Amino acid sequence: MSLSHAFFAVIRRDLVLALRRRSEIANPLLFFILVITLFPLGIGAQPHLLQAIAPGIIWVSALLAAMLSLDSLFRSDFDDGSLEQMLLSPHPASVLVLAKIIAHWLVTGLPLLIVAPLLAVFLGMPNHSLGILLLTLLLGTPVLSLIGAIGVALTVGLRRGGMILSLLVLPLYVPVLIFAGNAVQMASGGLPVDAQINILISILLMALVLAPLPVAAALKMSIN
Amino acid sequence: MFLIPDPVVRFFHRMASPPHFYSFTERLMPWLVVIFLLLTAAGLYGGLYLAPADYQQGDSYRIIYIHVPSAWMSLFIYMVMAVAGGIGLVWRIKLAEIVAISSAPVGASFTFIALVTGSLWGKPMWGTWWVWDARLTSELILLFLYLGVIGLYGAIDDKRTASRAVAILALVGVVNIPIIHYSVEWWNTLHQGPTVTKMDKPSIHVSMLIPLLLMAISFKFYYLIAMLQRARTELLLRERNAQWVKNMISESK
Numbered sequence: 001m002s003l004s005h006a007f008f009a010v011i012r013r014d015l016v017l018a019l020r021r022r023s024e025i026a027n028p029l030l031f032f033i034l035v036i037t038l039f040p041l042g043i044g045a046q047p048h049l050l051q052a053i054a055p056g057i058i059w060v061s062a063l064l065a066a067m068l069s070l071d072s073l074f075r076s077d078f079d080d081g082s083l084e085q086m087l088l089s090p091h092p093a094s095v096l097v098l099a100k101i102i103a104h105w106l107v108t109g110l111p112l113l114i115v116a117p118l119l120a121v122f123l124g125m126p127n128h129s130l131g132i133l134l135l136t137l138l139l140g141t142p143v144l145s146l147i148g149a150i151g152v153a154l155t156v157g158l159r160r161g162g163m164i165l166s167l168l169v170l171p172l173y174v175p176v177l178i179f180a181g182n183a184v185q186m187a188s189g190g191l192p193v194d195a196q197i198n199i200l201i202s203i204l205l206m207a208l209v210l211a212p213l214p215v216a217a218a219l220k221m222s223i224n
Numbered sequence: 225m226f227l228i229p230d231p232v233v234r235f236f237h238r239m240a241s242p243p244h245f246y247s248f249t250e251r252l253m254p255w256l257v258v259i260f261l262l263l264t265a266a267g268l269y270g271g272l273y274l275a276p277a278d279y280q281q282g283d284s285y286r287i288i289y290i291h292v293p294s295a296w297m298s299l300f301i302y303m304v305m306a307v308a309g310g311i312g313l314v315w316r317i318k319l320a321e322i323v324a325i326s327s328a329p330v331g332a333s334f335t336f337i338a339l340v341t342g343s344l345w346g347k348p349m350w351g352t353w354w355v356w357d358a359r360l361t362s363e364l365i366l367l368f369l370y371l372g373v374i375g376l377y378g379a380i381d382d383k384r385t386a387s388r389a390v391a392i393l394a395l396v397g398v399v400n401i402p403i404i405h406y407s408v409e410w411w412n413t414l415h416q417g418p419t420v421t422k423m424d425k426p427s428i429h430v431s432m433l434i435p436l437l438l439m440a441i442s443f444k445f446y447y448l449i450a451m452l453q454r455a456r457t458e459l460l461l462r463e464r465n466a467q468w469v470k471n472m473i474s475e476s477k
Contacts, residue, residue: 126445150396154376154389164372168393171368174361175403214392217313221388 006091007099014103019075020176028069029111034109035061036119047124054123055133055184062112062137066144067166069108070152071143073100073145075218078156084223093216101212109141125188132187132197139200146211147172153218175203240317242459244469249452256449263442270435287345289435293443295338298366301331301399301447303371306398309391319455320463321387324394325377326454330447332370339363358407359415366404369397383462 001009018024039057040050077083077100114135120130151169155161183196184203238244271289278285305327312321342360343353354360373390380386407415428436463469 017279150392154393158379161379164375167368167375168372171365171372171400172396173366214396218389221385221392222436224385 001091003095006089007095010086010096010099011103014100015106018103018107022100024069024072025107025111025196028065028108031068032061032065032112033115033119034093035064036122040123051124051126051188054120054125054189055129056063056181058116058119058133059136059140059177059184062116062141063144063170065112066109066141066148067169067173069104070145070165070169071147072108072164073104073149073152074156077202078222083219085218087220087223091104092144093219094212097149097153097215097219098208098212101145101215104149104220105142105145109145112188113137123217128190129184129187132193133184135197136183136200139204140176140180142160143176143207144173144201144206146207147176150211150218153215153222155222156219174199226343232242233419240319240461242318242466245319246456246459246468246472247312249456253449253452260442260445260449263438263445267438267442270438271432275432275435276429284345284348287341291338291341291345292436293333293440294341295363296440297443297447298335298338300361300444301327301334301351301451302366302394302397302401303368305331306391309387309394312387313391313395318462319459321384321391322458323451323453325373325387325390326451326458327447328370328373328390329378330450331376331452332367334443334447335363335367335370339367351438357415357446359404360406361401362404365400369394369400373397383464 017098020027037054043049050121074083077086086096090094113134116133117130125133148169151165151172152161154168155165158164179199183193183200186193188198228354241250267289272286275286278282305324308320308327309324311317312324339360342363346355374392376393377383377386377390380389460469
């Protein structure tokens with residue numbers, strides 16, 4: 001089996017598995033929507049206030065939803081031993097792991113993009129910043145999956161890895177949050193955001209190339 | 225190995241052996257303590273007594289003799305931890321793993337001290353305890369990285385596995401180090417730019433600079449003392465079933 005064949009086989013397998021267990025797709029999405037609806041209830045529904053903090057709310061909620069969905073990335077494969085088989089295969093583990101992360105993003109990250117415009121309307125964000133919001137989510141959420149995969153690979157062998165996972169992953173999410181939130185904020189004010197978008201692209205490219213290596217190393221450590 | 229002189233190689237090979245490391249650090253420790261005390265006394269005397277008051281900030285600038293060295297140490301120790309962790313990861317050297325994890329609590333303390341002293345100074349000078357400026361935020365994230373390393377090490381029962389996990393995490397966190405270091409140059413922040421490390425001519429008077437450098441070296445020695453003490457304890461814990469530990473205990477009885 002060639003490497004590209006194996007790569008796409010892993011993606012297809014994970015997508016099929018996810019579609020058989022639809023609750024795993026729905027849960028992070030519902031969490032995302034629920035957290036965002038909590039904010040107007042908690043801080044009061046003044047349109048100006050909401051409009052000002054909408055980019056931050058949407059991005060922080062996306063961050064939390066992405067973190068919540070991380071556990072499903074390796075958990076079931078770790079429990080039933082198929083992860084071990086994958087690492088034993090002749091193909092480089094980092095490439096197969098990248099395939100798993102991509103499949104996971106398609107299932108948990110992409111849906112966030114689809115509901116985000118609706119939530120932006122909820123919070124009264126100006127229409128002209130909607131495109132930038134979607135662009136930052138498109139560039140940022142894959143980074144969340146890639147970085148989160150490092151944390152979850154380190155903790156998948158632990159019985160109670162949940163709390164420690166947030167301590168490991170959230171500090172590393174901060175740059176994405178800063179640049180993405182800032183870009184949407186600037187766009188709402190009608191300012192140019194090229195710099196922030198360029199930085200997000202470079203973060204995405206670096207994470208895409210570098211993150212699979214520690215993930216593979218951490219999984220090998222977690223397996224034995 | 226043709227680049228490194230033979231005695232150096234032999235020294236490091238010997239240091240990788242736990243019994244030798246234990247007895248060597250035991251003999252080294254009093255010297256480290258004496259040098260640390262002398263440097264601290266000289267640095268504090270120079271900084272708090274000899275150095276003139278700042279023409280704008282008065283005496284309150286003197287907190288830099290703690291704040292700046294702590295901040296330097298927070299970055300330096302993280303790099304030591306990551307490098308030692310990387311060495312442990314690649315060559316499986318037990319002592320490199322132990323040095324890496326023993327550095328984490330010391331580094332976290334220095335990071336905490338840097339944040340607290342900065343905040344104490346910021347209240348009278350900037351008029352606020354805390355601002356979300358790039359350097360303060362990235363230093364806070366560094367503290368979280370240290371705490372993540374300590375937490376992850378504690379969460380995994382098998383300490384050899386835990387060391388590998390911690391090393392991977394520390395190496396991933398290294399991306400934060402250049403961000404902290406250059407944050408004051410990349411972003412226009414409230415935190416002032418570097419004054420000491422400008423190579424051609426530091427923009428700090430020499431009577432203030434010398435005590436600061438003395439304190440910086442003294443903090444390095446404090447780190448060595450604290451880290452080695454932790455490493456020795458950790459080593460005994462991990463090697464408690466080894467013959468040399470049993471011999472040592474039976475001899476001391």
